[in-house]
Amino acid sequence: MSYKIIVLVKQVPDTKNITVDAMKPDGTVNRSALPTIFNPEDLNALEEALKIKDKYGAKITALTMGPPNASEVLRKSLFYGVDDVILLSDRKFAAADTLATSYALSLAIKKIGEFDLIIGGTQAIDGDTAQVGPQTAEKLHINQITFVDKIQKLSDREIVANRTTDYGYETVKAKLPILLTITAEANTPRPFSVKKTLTYKNAISLIEKHDYDEEYLQSNNPNKPFIITTWNHEDIGAEIEQCGLNGSPTQVKQIENIVLEVGESKEIDNSEDGFKLLISELFSEHIIG
Protein backbone atom coordinates (compact mmCIF):
# COMPACT_ATOMS: atom_id res chain seq x y z
CA MET A 1 0.00 0.00 0.00
CA SER A 2 1.18 3.46 -0.74
CA TYR A 3 0.44 6.18 1.78
CA LYS A 4 -0.68 9.74 1.26
CA ILE A 5 1.24 11.89 3.68
CA ILE A 6 1.09 15.61 4.35
CA VAL A 7 4.07 17.05 6.21
CA LEU A 8 3.67 20.39 7.99
CA VAL A 9 6.84 22.45 7.85
CA LYS A 10 7.69 25.93 9.04
CA GLN A 11 10.32 28.51 8.45
CA VAL A 12 11.39 29.98 11.77
CA PRO A 13 13.64 32.78 12.93
CA ASP A 14 16.85 31.50 14.42
CA THR A 15 15.83 32.19 18.00
CA LYS A 16 19.36 32.17 19.32
CA ASN A 17 19.91 35.78 18.40
CA ILE A 18 16.68 37.62 18.99
CA THR A 19 16.50 40.95 20.77
CA VAL A 20 13.66 43.33 21.44
CA ASP A 21 14.76 45.26 18.33
CA ALA A 22 13.39 42.43 16.26
CA MET A 23 9.91 42.97 17.68
CA LYS A 24 7.37 45.30 16.11
CA PRO A 25 5.39 47.64 18.37
CA ASP A 26 2.30 45.41 18.07
CA GLY A 27 4.30 42.61 19.63
CA THR A 28 4.71 40.49 16.51
CA VAL A 29 8.15 39.59 15.21
CA ASN A 30 9.85 41.55 12.53
CA ARG A 31 10.81 38.41 10.67
CA SER A 32 12.63 40.23 7.93
CA ALA A 33 15.20 41.37 10.49
CA LEU A 34 16.19 37.82 11.39
CA PRO A 35 18.02 34.94 9.81
CA THR A 36 15.65 32.04 9.18
CA ILE A 37 16.01 28.27 9.35
CA PHE A 38 13.96 25.12 8.74
CA ASN A 39 12.26 24.40 12.05
CA PRO A 40 14.40 21.59 13.49
CA GLU A 41 11.64 19.18 14.55
CA ASP A 42 9.93 19.59 11.18
CA LEU A 43 13.03 17.99 9.69
CA ASN A 44 12.43 15.04 12.01
CA ALA A 45 8.81 14.95 10.82
CA LEU A 46 9.94 15.00 7.20
CA GLU A 47 12.43 12.22 7.89
CA GLU A 48 9.68 10.01 9.38
CA ALA A 49 7.61 10.57 6.22
CA LEU A 50 10.59 9.73 4.01
CA LYS A 51 11.23 6.56 6.00
CA ILE A 52 7.63 5.50 5.36
CA LYS A 53 8.08 6.30 1.69
CA ASP A 54 11.25 4.19 1.54
CA LYS A 55 9.60 1.24 3.24
CA TYR A 56 6.07 1.20 1.89
CA GLY A 57 5.84 3.82 -0.81
CA ALA A 58 4.15 7.16 -0.26
CA LYS A 59 3.23 10.40 -1.86
CA ILE A 60 4.47 13.17 0.36
CA THR A 61 3.19 16.73 0.16
CA ALA A 62 4.94 19.38 2.23
CA LEU A 63 2.71 22.26 3.31
CA THR A 64 3.78 25.52 4.88
CA MET A 65 2.12 28.78 5.74
CA GLY A 66 4.27 31.88 5.68
CA PRO A 67 5.53 34.86 3.72
CA PRO A 68 6.71 34.41 0.11
CA ASN A 69 10.25 33.60 1.19
CA ALA A 70 8.96 30.64 3.24
CA SER A 71 9.29 28.91 -0.14
CA GLU A 72 12.79 28.22 1.03
CA VAL A 73 11.65 25.41 3.36
CA LEU A 74 9.60 23.96 0.51
CA ARG A 75 12.59 23.98 -1.83
CA LYS A 76 14.55 22.20 0.87
CA SER A 77 11.70 19.72 1.32
CA LEU A 78 11.98 18.96 -2.39
CA PHE A 79 15.74 18.47 -2.01
CA TYR A 80 15.05 15.89 0.70
CA GLY A 81 12.63 14.00 -1.53
CA VAL A 82 9.02 15.10 -1.06
CA ASP A 83 6.77 14.77 -4.10
CA ASP A 84 4.85 18.00 -3.96
CA VAL A 85 4.86 21.24 -2.04
CA ILE A 86 2.28 23.90 -1.24
CA LEU A 87 2.84 27.41 0.00
CA LEU A 88 -0.03 29.02 1.83
CA SER A 89 0.64 32.73 1.71
CA ASP A 90 -1.47 35.82 2.02
CA ARG A 91 -1.17 39.09 3.89
CA LYS A 92 -4.51 38.15 5.44
CA PHE A 93 -2.74 35.30 7.27
CA ALA A 94 -0.21 37.63 8.88
CA ALA A 95 0.13 37.73 12.67
CA ALA A 96 -1.92 34.56 13.11
CA ASP A 97 -1.83 32.90 16.50
CA THR A 98 -1.96 29.11 16.71
CA LEU A 99 -5.75 28.97 16.34
CA ALA A 100 -5.83 31.09 13.16
CA THR A 101 -2.85 29.13 11.83
CA SER A 102 -4.57 25.79 12.36
CA TYR A 103 -7.71 27.16 10.70
CA ALA A 104 -5.82 28.04 7.52
CA LEU A 105 -3.77 24.83 7.54
CA SER A 106 -6.85 22.67 8.00
CA LEU A 107 -8.57 24.30 5.01
CA ALA A 108 -5.46 23.80 2.88
CA ILE A 109 -5.34 20.16 3.93
CA LYS A 110 -8.99 19.72 2.97
CA LYS A 111 -8.15 21.20 -0.42
CA ILE A 112 -5.22 18.81 -0.87
CA GLY A 113 -7.76 16.05 -0.39
CA GLU A 114 -7.31 12.54 0.88
CA PHE A 115 -4.55 11.65 3.30
CA ASP A 116 -3.59 8.82 5.62
CA LEU A 117 -1.11 10.70 7.78
CA ILE A 118 -0.36 14.28 8.63
CA ILE A 119 3.06 14.62 10.23
CA GLY A 120 4.55 17.69 11.86
CA GLY A 121 7.29 18.55 14.30
CA THR A 122 6.18 18.65 17.92
CA GLN A 123 6.92 22.34 18.23
CA ALA A 124 8.48 25.28 16.43
CA ILE A 125 11.38 27.03 18.10
CA ASP A 126 9.90 30.50 17.68
CA GLY A 127 6.61 29.94 19.48
CA ASP A 128 7.50 26.76 21.39
CA THR A 129 3.79 26.12 21.87
CA ALA A 130 3.30 22.63 20.38
CA GLN A 131 -0.30 23.70 19.74
CA VAL A 132 -0.67 23.88 15.98
CA GLY A 133 -0.58 20.10 15.44
CA PRO A 134 -3.40 19.24 17.86
CA GLN A 135 -5.41 22.31 16.86
CA THR A 136 -5.22 21.32 13.20
CA ALA A 137 -6.23 17.72 13.99
CA GLU A 138 -9.26 19.01 15.90
CA LYS A 139 -10.33 21.23 13.00
CA LEU A 140 -10.10 18.20 10.70
CA HIS A 141 -11.97 16.01 13.22
CA ILE A 142 -9.20 13.44 13.17
CA ASN A 143 -7.27 11.61 15.87
CA GLN A 144 -3.71 12.47 16.90
CA ILE A 145 -0.63 11.07 18.58
CA THR A 146 1.70 13.78 19.84
CA PHE A 147 5.32 13.56 21.04
CA VAL A 148 6.00 10.50 18.90
CA ASP A 149 9.55 9.25 19.01
CA LYS A 150 9.09 5.98 17.20
CA ILE A 151 6.69 4.57 14.65
CA GLN A 152 6.65 0.87 15.37
CA LYS A 153 4.18 -0.45 12.85
CA LEU A 154 2.09 0.89 10.06
CA SER A 155 -0.58 -0.85 8.06
CA ASP A 156 -3.34 0.39 5.82
CA ARG A 157 -5.64 0.83 8.77
CA GLU A 158 -3.53 1.23 11.82
CA ILE A 159 -0.45 2.74 13.32
CA VAL A 160 1.46 1.69 16.42
CA ALA A 161 3.76 4.38 17.79
CA ASN A 162 5.74 5.16 20.91
CA ARG A 163 5.05 8.47 22.52
CA THR A 164 7.15 10.16 25.17
CA THR A 165 5.33 10.71 28.44
CA ASP A 166 6.31 12.56 31.58
CA TYR A 167 7.44 9.34 33.22
CA GLY A 168 8.74 7.24 30.33
CA TYR A 169 6.84 6.28 27.24
CA GLU A 170 3.66 4.61 26.09
CA THR A 171 2.79 2.61 23.02
CA VAL A 172 -0.37 3.72 21.28
CA LYS A 173 -2.33 1.83 18.67
CA ALA A 174 -4.62 4.00 16.59
CA LYS A 175 -6.61 4.00 13.39
CA LEU A 176 -5.77 6.04 10.31
CA PRO A 177 -6.15 8.79 9.25
CA ILE A 178 -4.25 10.46 12.01
CA LEU A 179 -2.00 13.42 12.78
CA LEU A 180 1.37 12.76 14.39
CA THR A 181 3.79 15.20 15.97
CA ILE A 182 7.39 14.03 16.02
CA THR A 183 10.11 14.80 18.56
CA ALA A 184 13.78 15.52 17.92
CA GLU A 185 14.65 12.11 19.42
CA ALA A 186 12.80 10.21 16.69
CA ASN A 187 15.56 10.15 14.09
CA THR A 188 18.51 11.89 12.50
CA PRO A 189 17.38 13.59 9.31
CA ARG A 190 19.15 12.44 6.16
CA PRO A 191 21.15 14.82 3.98
CA PHE A 192 19.71 16.38 0.83
CA SER A 193 19.60 14.21 -2.26
CA VAL A 194 22.14 15.66 -4.69
CA LYS A 195 20.05 14.71 -7.67
CA LYS A 196 16.89 16.30 -6.29
CA THR A 197 18.79 19.38 -5.29
CA LEU A 198 19.92 19.81 -8.88
CA THR A 199 16.39 19.23 -10.15
CA TYR A 200 14.69 21.62 -7.78
CA LYS A 201 17.26 24.27 -6.96
CA ASN A 202 15.41 26.84 -9.07
CA ALA A 203 11.95 25.95 -7.80
CA ILE A 204 9.98 29.12 -7.14
CA SER A 205 6.65 30.37 -6.05
CA LEU A 206 5.36 33.00 -8.43
CA ILE A 207 4.85 35.37 -5.51
CA GLU A 208 8.59 35.38 -4.86
CA LYS A 209 10.74 37.94 -6.62
CA HIS A 210 11.99 36.45 -9.89
CA ASP A 211 13.30 37.46 -13.29
CA TYR A 212 11.66 34.78 -15.43
CA ASP A 213 9.24 35.90 -18.04
CA GLU A 214 5.70 34.63 -18.02
CA GLU A 215 5.94 33.00 -21.43
CA TYR A 216 8.96 30.93 -20.45
CA LEU A 217 7.26 29.77 -17.28
CA GLN A 218 4.16 28.73 -19.25
CA SER A 219 6.23 26.96 -21.90
CA ASN A 220 7.11 23.29 -22.15
CA ASN A 221 10.81 24.00 -21.83
CA PRO A 222 12.21 21.10 -19.78
CA ASN A 223 14.67 23.44 -18.07
CA LYS A 224 12.09 25.80 -16.70
CA PRO A 225 11.88 25.99 -12.92
CA PHE A 226 9.50 23.87 -10.87
CA ILE A 227 6.61 26.08 -9.83
CA ILE A 228 5.61 25.88 -6.19
CA THR A 229 1.82 25.70 -5.84
CA THR A 230 0.77 28.80 -3.94
CA TRP A 231 -2.61 29.40 -2.37
CA ASN A 232 -4.12 32.51 -0.81
CA HIS A 233 -7.12 32.77 1.49
CA GLU A 234 -9.57 32.66 -1.41
CA ASP A 235 -8.00 29.53 -2.86
CA ILE A 236 -8.74 27.64 0.34
CA GLY A 237 -12.10 29.34 0.94
CA ALA A 238 -11.07 30.92 4.22
CA GLU A 239 -13.23 33.51 5.93
CA ILE A 240 -11.24 36.66 6.56
CA GLU A 241 -12.56 37.02 10.11
CA GLN A 242 -10.94 33.71 10.99
CA CYS A 243 -7.56 34.48 9.41
CA GLY A 244 -4.45 36.16 10.72
CA LEU A 245 -4.73 38.78 13.42
CA ASN A 246 -8.56 38.91 13.03
CA GLY A 247 -8.89 35.22 13.74
CA SER A 248 -6.51 35.19 16.69
CA PRO A 249 -8.09 35.22 20.15
CA THR A 250 -4.73 35.86 21.80
CA GLN A 251 -3.16 39.29 21.65
CA VAL A 252 0.21 40.45 22.80
CA LYS A 253 -0.34 43.07 25.46
CA GLN A 254 3.25 43.80 26.16
CA ILE A 255 6.79 42.71 25.39
CA GLU A 256 9.64 43.24 27.80
CA ASN A 257 13.28 42.55 27.89
CA ILE A 258 14.16 40.21 30.67
CA VAL A 259 15.40 42.10 33.68
CA LEU A 260 17.56 40.07 35.98
CA GLU A 261 17.00 40.83 39.60
CA VAL A 262 18.73 39.71 42.71
CA GLY A 263 18.09 40.51 46.34
CA GLU A 264 21.22 40.82 48.36
CA SER A 265 24.43 40.02 46.55
CA LYS A 266 27.96 39.84 47.76
CA GLU A 267 31.31 38.78 46.48
CA ILE A 268 32.87 35.93 48.42
CA ASP A 269 36.62 36.21 48.71
CA ASN A 270 38.23 33.30 46.92
CA SER A 271 40.11 32.16 50.02
CA GLU A 272 39.73 29.84 52.97
CA ASP A 273 38.42 32.72 55.07
CA GLY A 274 35.94 33.68 52.40
CA PHE A 275 34.55 30.14 52.19
CA LYS A 276 34.36 29.89 55.99
CA LEU A 277 32.25 33.04 56.13
CA LEU A 278 29.99 31.78 53.36
CA ILE A 279 29.44 28.32 54.83
CA SER A 280 28.87 29.72 58.34
CA GLU A 281 26.27 32.13 57.01
CA LEU A 282 24.44 29.31 55.22
CA PHE A 283 24.55 27.22 58.40
CA SER A 284 23.22 29.99 60.57
CA GLU A 285 20.37 30.69 58.17
CA HIS A 286 19.50 26.97 58.01
CA ILE A 287 20.02 26.89 54.25
CA ILE A 288 22.37 23.97 54.77
CA GLY A 289 23.00 21.85 57.80
Place this chain on the structure above:
Amino acid sequence: MNSNEVWTYIEIQNGKIADVSLELLGKAQDLAKKLSVKCGAILLGTNPQNHYKNIFEHGADIIYSAEHFALENYTSLPFTKVVCDIIEEYQPQIVLYGATVNGRDLAPRIASKLKVGLTADCTELQIGDYEKKKKGEVKKYENILYQIRPAFGGNIIATIVSPNHRPQMATVRPGVMKINKTDKTNSGKVVNIQANISEELILSEIIKTIQIEKSVNLNSASIIVAGGVGVGSKDNFEKLHELAKTLGGVVGASRAAVDAGYINSDHQIGQTGITVQPKLYIAVGISGQIQHIAGMSNSNRIIAINTDKDAPIFQIANYRIVGDLNKVVPQLIETFKKLKK
Protein backbone atom coordinates in the same frame (compact mmCIF):
# COMPACT_ATOMS: atom_id res chain seq x y z
CA MET B 1 -24.99 28.12 33.11
CA ASN B 2 -22.40 30.83 33.32
CA SER B 3 -20.42 29.94 36.44
CA ASN B 4 -17.60 32.38 35.67
CA GLU B 5 -15.32 30.21 37.80
CA VAL B 6 -11.57 29.68 37.61
CA TRP B 7 -10.80 26.04 36.84
CA THR B 8 -7.87 23.68 36.93
CA TYR B 9 -7.77 20.57 34.80
CA ILE B 10 -6.66 17.78 37.15
CA GLU B 11 -4.30 15.36 35.48
CA ILE B 12 -4.01 11.83 36.80
CA GLN B 13 -0.65 10.14 36.28
CA ASN B 14 -0.32 6.52 37.36
CA GLY B 15 -3.37 6.76 39.56
CA LYS B 16 -2.15 9.89 41.33
CA ILE B 17 -2.82 13.58 40.86
CA ALA B 18 0.11 15.14 39.00
CA ASP B 19 2.00 17.65 41.16
CA VAL B 20 1.52 20.33 38.54
CA SER B 21 -2.26 20.08 38.96
CA LEU B 22 -1.90 20.78 42.68
CA GLU B 23 0.44 23.68 41.92
CA LEU B 24 -2.16 25.10 39.56
CA LEU B 25 -5.00 24.64 42.04
CA GLY B 26 -3.11 27.00 44.34
CA LYS B 27 -2.79 29.56 41.57
CA ALA B 28 -6.41 29.09 40.52
CA GLN B 29 -7.48 29.67 44.11
CA ASP B 30 -5.55 32.96 44.21
CA LEU B 31 -6.99 34.11 40.88
CA ALA B 32 -10.52 33.10 41.93
CA LYS B 33 -10.17 35.12 45.14
CA LYS B 34 -9.10 38.18 43.16
CA LEU B 35 -12.12 37.78 40.92
CA SER B 36 -14.48 36.89 43.80
CA VAL B 37 -15.57 33.68 42.08
CA LYS B 38 -15.30 29.99 42.93
CA CYS B 39 -12.31 27.80 42.24
CA GLY B 40 -13.23 24.67 40.30
CA ALA B 41 -11.49 21.47 39.26
CA ILE B 42 -12.23 19.16 36.32
CA LEU B 43 -11.53 15.53 37.02
CA LEU B 44 -11.91 12.69 34.52
CA GLY B 45 -11.21 9.04 35.17
CA THR B 46 -12.42 5.67 36.26
CA ASN B 47 -12.33 6.24 40.02
CA PRO B 48 -12.53 9.99 40.42
CA GLN B 49 -13.86 9.85 43.97
CA ASN B 50 -10.44 8.65 45.20
CA HIS B 51 -9.08 12.11 44.57
CA TYR B 52 -11.82 14.40 45.86
CA LYS B 53 -10.35 14.89 49.31
CA ASN B 54 -6.93 15.81 47.99
CA ILE B 55 -8.41 18.27 45.49
CA PHE B 56 -10.55 20.03 48.08
CA GLU B 57 -7.63 20.26 50.50
CA HIS B 58 -5.64 22.01 47.79
CA GLY B 59 -8.21 24.71 47.37
CA ALA B 60 -11.05 23.67 45.06
CA ASP B 61 -14.62 24.72 45.95
CA ILE B 62 -16.23 22.57 43.27
CA ILE B 63 -15.19 19.42 41.45
CA TYR B 64 -16.69 18.60 38.07
CA SER B 65 -16.24 14.88 38.01
CA ALA B 66 -16.75 12.51 35.07
CA GLU B 67 -16.46 8.75 35.26
CA HIS B 68 -16.36 6.48 32.20
CA PHE B 69 -14.43 3.36 31.18
CA ALA B 70 -12.99 5.24 28.17
CA LEU B 71 -11.38 7.72 30.57
CA GLU B 72 -9.18 5.16 32.29
CA ASN B 73 -6.08 6.15 30.30
CA TYR B 74 -5.61 9.49 28.68
CA THR B 75 -6.36 9.52 24.95
CA SER B 76 -7.01 12.68 22.97
CA LEU B 77 -10.54 12.39 21.60
CA PRO B 78 -12.61 11.17 24.59
CA PHE B 79 -10.89 13.62 26.95
CA THR B 80 -11.35 16.53 24.55
CA LYS B 81 -15.02 15.71 24.17
CA VAL B 82 -15.80 15.46 27.86
CA VAL B 83 -13.81 18.54 28.94
CA CYS B 84 -15.38 20.62 26.15
CA ASP B 85 -18.85 19.46 27.19
CA ILE B 86 -18.23 20.49 30.79
CA ILE B 87 -16.79 23.87 29.80
CA GLU B 88 -19.70 24.59 27.47
CA GLU B 89 -22.22 23.64 30.13
CA TYR B 90 -20.73 25.56 33.06
CA GLN B 91 -18.79 28.34 31.29
CA PRO B 92 -15.80 29.08 33.48
CA GLN B 93 -13.85 32.28 32.71
CA ILE B 94 -10.41 30.70 33.11
CA VAL B 95 -9.12 27.14 32.67
CA LEU B 96 -5.54 26.16 33.55
CA TYR B 97 -3.71 23.02 32.41
CA GLY B 98 -0.35 21.56 33.39
CA ALA B 99 2.10 21.75 30.48
CA THR B 100 2.74 18.03 30.72
CA VAL B 101 2.83 15.82 27.66
CA ASN B 102 -0.86 15.05 28.02
CA GLY B 103 -1.81 18.60 29.02
CA ARG B 104 -0.12 19.85 25.88
CA ASP B 105 -1.97 17.23 23.84
CA LEU B 106 -5.36 18.10 25.31
CA ALA B 107 -5.46 21.88 25.86
CA PRO B 108 -4.86 22.88 22.22
CA ARG B 109 -7.56 20.52 20.97
CA ILE B 110 -10.00 22.06 23.41
CA ALA B 111 -9.00 25.59 22.38
CA SER B 112 -9.44 24.65 18.74
CA LYS B 113 -12.85 23.12 19.28
CA LEU B 114 -14.14 26.00 21.41
CA LYS B 115 -12.35 28.60 19.25
CA VAL B 116 -10.71 30.30 22.21
CA GLY B 117 -7.17 31.45 22.96
CA LEU B 118 -4.52 29.33 24.65
CA THR B 119 -1.12 30.45 25.87
CA ALA B 120 1.52 27.78 26.36
CA ASP B 121 4.06 27.50 29.16
CA CYS B 122 3.13 30.55 31.20
CA THR B 123 5.54 31.41 33.97
CA GLU B 124 3.20 33.84 35.69
CA LEU B 125 -0.56 34.47 35.71
CA GLN B 126 -2.16 37.67 36.96
CA ILE B 127 -5.44 39.52 36.79
CA GLY B 128 -5.46 43.04 35.39
CA ASP B 129 -7.04 45.50 33.01
CA TYR B 130 -6.39 45.88 29.32
CA GLU B 131 -6.94 48.64 26.82
CA LYS B 132 -7.07 48.03 23.13
CA LYS B 133 -6.86 50.82 20.60
CA LYS B 134 -8.53 50.00 17.34
CA LYS B 135 -9.39 52.51 14.63
CA GLY B 136 -9.04 55.43 17.00
CA GLU B 137 -11.35 53.92 19.59
CA VAL B 138 -10.17 52.63 22.92
CA LYS B 139 -11.79 49.51 24.20
CA LYS B 140 -11.37 48.76 27.89
CA TYR B 141 -11.43 45.35 29.47
CA GLU B 142 -11.43 44.75 33.21
CA ASN B 143 -10.14 41.76 35.13
CA ILE B 144 -8.49 39.98 32.25
CA LEU B 145 -6.07 37.08 32.71
CA TYR B 146 -2.51 38.17 32.00
CA GLN B 147 -0.70 35.15 30.60
CA ILE B 148 2.98 35.85 31.00
CA ARG B 149 5.56 33.70 29.26
CA PRO B 150 9.05 33.80 27.81
CA ALA B 151 8.97 34.10 24.02
CA PHE B 152 11.30 33.72 21.09
CA GLY B 153 13.76 31.31 22.56
CA GLY B 154 13.43 32.87 25.99
CA ASN B 155 14.96 36.16 24.97
CA ILE B 156 11.95 38.25 25.91
CA ILE B 157 8.93 38.10 28.21
CA ALA B 158 5.50 38.54 26.64
CA THR B 159 2.18 39.26 28.33
CA ILE B 160 -0.62 37.66 26.34
CA VAL B 161 -4.34 38.31 26.76
CA SER B 162 -7.47 36.90 25.13
CA PRO B 163 -9.96 39.63 26.03
CA ASN B 164 -12.85 38.64 23.76
CA HIS B 165 -13.03 34.92 24.33
CA ARG B 166 -14.07 32.74 27.25
CA PRO B 167 -12.67 30.72 28.81
CA GLN B 168 -9.20 32.21 28.83
CA MET B 169 -6.85 29.26 28.85
CA ALA B 170 -3.20 28.72 29.68
CA THR B 171 -0.74 25.93 30.32
CA VAL B 172 1.96 26.12 32.99
CA ARG B 173 5.01 23.91 33.30
CA PRO B 174 5.54 21.67 36.30
CA GLY B 175 7.57 23.29 39.08
CA VAL B 176 6.84 26.88 38.06
CA MET B 177 4.09 27.56 40.62
CA LYS B 178 4.31 26.53 44.25
CA ILE B 179 1.85 24.14 45.87
CA ASN B 180 -0.26 26.08 48.39
CA LYS B 181 -0.41 24.75 51.92
CA THR B 182 -3.18 22.21 52.24
CA ASP B 183 -6.24 23.05 54.27
CA LYS B 184 -7.57 19.82 55.78
CA THR B 185 -10.85 21.50 56.65
CA ASN B 186 -11.63 22.68 53.14
CA SER B 187 -14.35 20.78 51.35
CA GLY B 188 -16.86 21.54 48.65
CA LYS B 189 -19.38 20.35 46.18
CA VAL B 190 -19.02 17.55 43.62
CA VAL B 191 -20.91 17.93 40.37
CA ASN B 192 -21.23 14.55 38.70
CA ILE B 193 -21.02 14.82 34.96
CA GLN B 194 -22.54 12.29 32.61
CA ALA B 195 -19.65 11.55 30.22
CA ASN B 196 -20.96 11.35 26.72
CA ILE B 197 -18.44 9.39 24.65
CA SER B 198 -19.59 7.75 21.47
CA GLU B 199 -17.92 4.67 20.00
CA GLU B 200 -16.34 6.58 17.10
CA LEU B 201 -14.28 8.68 19.51
CA ILE B 202 -12.50 5.62 20.88
CA LEU B 203 -9.83 5.38 18.20
CA SER B 204 -6.66 5.08 20.26
CA GLU B 205 -5.64 2.33 22.58
CA ILE B 206 -2.71 2.46 24.97
CA ILE B 207 -1.17 -0.97 24.60
CA LYS B 208 1.87 -0.48 26.81
CA THR B 209 3.13 2.05 29.33
CA ILE B 210 6.74 2.02 30.39
CA GLN B 211 7.98 3.94 33.37
CA ILE B 212 11.54 5.01 33.26
CA GLU B 213 12.88 5.99 36.62
CA LYS B 214 14.46 9.45 36.35
CA SER B 215 18.03 9.42 37.56
CA VAL B 216 17.34 12.42 39.77
CA ASN B 217 14.37 14.24 41.30
CA LEU B 218 15.29 17.89 40.90
CA ASN B 219 11.84 19.23 41.74
CA SER B 220 11.86 18.04 45.32
CA ALA B 221 15.54 18.76 46.06
CA SER B 222 16.29 21.58 48.47
CA ILE B 223 19.93 21.86 47.45
CA ILE B 224 21.08 21.66 43.83
CA VAL B 225 24.68 21.75 42.63
CA ALA B 226 24.48 22.47 38.91
CA GLY B 227 27.37 22.17 36.49
CA GLY B 228 27.97 23.71 33.09
CA VAL B 229 30.44 23.50 30.28
CA GLY B 230 33.06 24.99 32.57
CA VAL B 231 33.22 21.68 34.44
CA GLY B 232 35.00 20.37 31.35
CA SER B 233 34.35 16.63 31.42
CA LYS B 234 32.19 13.81 32.65
CA ASP B 235 34.95 12.75 35.04
CA ASN B 236 35.24 16.21 36.47
CA PHE B 237 31.48 16.21 37.20
CA GLU B 238 32.47 13.79 40.00
CA LYS B 239 33.54 16.87 41.99
CA LEU B 240 30.01 18.21 41.75
CA HIS B 241 28.50 14.88 42.76
CA GLU B 242 30.78 14.94 45.78
CA LEU B 243 29.81 18.49 46.74
CA ALA B 244 26.13 17.63 46.32
CA LYS B 245 26.53 14.52 48.44
CA THR B 246 28.35 16.44 51.14
CA LEU B 247 25.65 19.08 51.32
CA GLY B 248 22.77 16.61 51.01
CA GLY B 249 21.74 17.82 47.59
CA VAL B 250 21.50 16.58 44.02
CA VAL B 251 23.26 17.45 40.78
CA GLY B 252 21.77 19.55 38.01
CA ALA B 253 23.25 20.78 34.74
CA SER B 254 23.04 23.31 31.94
CA ARG B 255 21.86 22.16 28.55
CA ALA B 256 25.31 22.69 27.10
CA ALA B 257 26.74 20.31 29.71
CA VAL B 258 24.08 17.75 28.80
CA ASP B 259 24.77 18.24 25.08
CA ALA B 260 28.47 17.75 25.75
CA GLY B 261 27.64 14.39 27.30
CA TYR B 262 28.85 15.23 30.81
CA ILE B 263 25.56 14.08 32.33
CA ASN B 264 22.16 12.80 31.12
CA SER B 265 19.26 15.04 30.23
CA ASP B 266 17.24 14.17 33.35
CA HIS B 267 19.52 16.67 35.06
CA GLN B 268 18.90 19.59 32.71
CA ILE B 269 17.61 22.77 34.25
CA GLY B 270 16.12 25.63 32.30
CA GLN B 271 13.57 26.63 29.76
CA THR B 272 13.70 23.32 27.92
CA GLY B 273 14.59 21.34 31.02
CA ILE B 274 13.21 21.35 34.52
CA THR B 275 12.15 24.41 36.51
CA VAL B 276 13.44 24.37 40.07
CA GLN B 277 13.11 26.51 43.19
CA PRO B 278 15.48 24.98 45.76
CA LYS B 279 16.66 26.59 48.97
CA LEU B 280 20.18 26.69 47.60
CA TYR B 281 21.39 26.62 44.00
CA ILE B 282 25.09 26.42 43.31
CA ALA B 283 25.91 27.21 39.67
CA VAL B 284 29.34 25.87 38.84
CA GLY B 285 30.95 26.79 35.52
CA ILE B 286 27.61 27.95 34.13
CA SER B 287 27.60 31.24 32.23
CA GLY B 288 23.96 31.99 33.02
CA GLN B 289 22.31 32.34 29.63
CA ILE B 290 18.71 33.43 29.80
CA GLN B 291 17.38 29.96 28.96
CA HIS B 292 19.20 28.50 31.93
CA ILE B 293 18.19 31.28 34.28
CA ALA B 294 14.54 30.77 33.29
CA GLY B 295 14.63 27.47 35.15
CA MET B 296 16.36 28.48 38.38
CA SER B 297 16.09 32.21 39.05
CA ASN B 298 13.43 31.66 41.73
CA SER B 299 15.85 29.69 43.87
CA ASN B 300 16.00 30.97 47.42
CA ARG B 301 19.79 31.52 47.41
CA ILE B 302 22.16 31.31 44.50
CA ILE B 303 25.91 30.79 44.67
CA ALA B 304 27.81 31.21 41.39
CA ILE B 305 31.33 29.97 40.80
CA ASN B 306 32.89 31.19 37.58
CA THR B 307 36.32 32.28 36.35
CA ASP B 308 34.78 35.06 34.30
CA LYS B 309 33.84 37.96 36.58
CA ASP B 310 31.50 39.29 33.88
CA ALA B 311 29.53 36.05 33.48
CA PRO B 312 25.78 36.89 33.47
CA ILE B 313 25.11 34.32 36.22
CA PHE B 314 26.70 36.78 38.66
CA GLN B 315 23.86 39.23 37.98
CA ILE B 316 21.43 36.95 39.79
CA ALA B 317 23.80 35.36 42.31
CA ASN B 318 23.53 36.15 46.02
CA TYR B 319 27.09 34.94 46.51
CA ARG B 320 29.66 35.53 43.80
CA ILE B 321 32.82 33.47 43.77
CA VAL B 322 35.19 34.47 41.00
CA GLY B 323 37.58 31.58 40.63
CA ASP B 324 38.46 28.22 39.15
CA LEU B 325 35.88 25.61 40.08
CA ASN B 326 38.61 22.96 40.21
CA LYS B 327 40.04 24.70 43.25
CA VAL B 328 36.88 26.25 44.71
CA VAL B 329 34.69 23.13 44.78
CA PRO B 330 37.14 20.93 46.75
CA GLN B 331 37.76 23.82 49.15
CA LEU B 332 34.03 24.26 49.75
CA ILE B 333 33.76 20.54 50.54
CA GLU B 334 36.69 20.82 52.97
CA THR B 335 35.31 23.90 54.67
CA PHE B 336 31.85 22.42 55.03
CA LYS B 337 33.23 19.24 56.59
CA LYS B 338 35.36 21.23 59.03
CA LEU B 339 32.54 23.53 60.13
CA LYS B 340 30.00 20.73 60.33
CA LYS B 341 32.00 19.01 63.10
